[in-house]
Amino acid sequence: MVAVMAMSDDEIAARSRELAGCPPEHILQWAVRRFYPRLTMATAFGAEGCCIIHMLAEIEPAVRIFNLETGYQFPETLDLRERIKERYRIEVELIRPEQSVQEYEAEHGGPLYGIRPDQCCFDRKIRPLYRAIAGYDAWVSAIRRDQTKDRGKADVVQWDAKFNLVKVNPLLNWTKKDVWAFIMKHDIPYNPLHDRGYPSIGCWPCTRPIQIGEDDRAGRWSGTVKKECGLHVVEHEGGSGI
Numbered sequence: 001m002v003a004v005m006a007m008s009d010d011e012i013a014a015r016s017r018e019l020a021g022c023p024p025e026h027i028l029q030w031a032v033r034r035f036y037p038r039l040t041m042a043t044a045f046g047a048e049g050c051c052i053i054h055m056l057a058e059i060e061p062a063v064r065i066f067n068l069e070t071g072y073q074f075p076e077t078l079d080l081r082e083r084i085k086e087r088y089r090i091e092v093e094l095i096r097p098e099q100s101v102q103e104y105e106a107e108h109g110g111p112l113y114g115i116r117p118d119q120c121c122f123d124r125k126i127r128p129l130y131r132a133i134a135g136y137d138a139w140v141s142a143i144r145r146d147q148t149k150d151r152g153k154a155d156v157v158q159w160d161a162k163f164n165l166v167k168v169n170p171l172l173n174w175t176k177k178d179v180w181a182f183i184m185k186h187d188i189p190y191n192p193l194h195d196r197g198y199p200s201i202g203c204w205p206c207t208r209p210i211q212i213g214e215d216d217r218a219g220r221w222s223g224t225v226k227k228e229c230g231l232h233v234v235e236h237e238g239g240s241g242i
């Protein structure tokens with residue numbers, strides 16, 4: 001890959017201020033100009049991620065997009081990957097842990113998602129993510145500011161100290177209404193589980209449909225205080241690590 005100079009703190013702050021009020025397509029165009037081909041994107045095939053894939057298909061379809069395939073994803077999620085491939089000719093790369101589900105559960109005497117979900121997420125998402133982003137200077141995220149307390153602290157462009165690269169959040173200022181209006185306008189493929197009461201979709205053992213009046217992420221790790229797998233949480237001061 002062609003080397004790209006890392007951004008200074010001042011440049012990150014300046015670009016974030018400059019792009020804060022821009023539409024997502026404009027932010028992605030900047031990210032492609034600034035970082036491609038050392039730009040990547042992680043997607044869980046949520047509604048927001050599907051919007052960004054649609055945009056990248058028009059801006060630069062060669063941007064590498066990957067999914068952290070834990071082995072516990074819903075069949076509907078993996079089927080969506082095939083529908084995206086058919087629609088956009090973009091094949092989202094599946095990044096898997098070193099151990100299969102069977103090997104992992106055998107080593108630990110059974111599944112960990114019910115008793116140690118943080119370790120399960122770390123082993124089957126975070127560790128593979130470090131491998132997936134090696135050699136890249138920036139990654140695109142589909143988070144929205146209104147989703148969680150941690151995500152509310154994010155910037156459009158920021159330094160991700162947890163993973164040591166620049167993080168670009170083009171949908172940060174969008175609302176859920178914005179997301180679905182864009183999906184309907186462009187007939188974008190999306191996970192049918194959204195129509196069955198799952199606004200936020202992760203691994204099947206740790207995701208349930210929500211009830212009327214519940215927060216959109218109430219179905220993730222239900223019954224616990226955990227609301228994030230670790231990709232988008234604040235672990236350092238100054239907003240890094242989100």
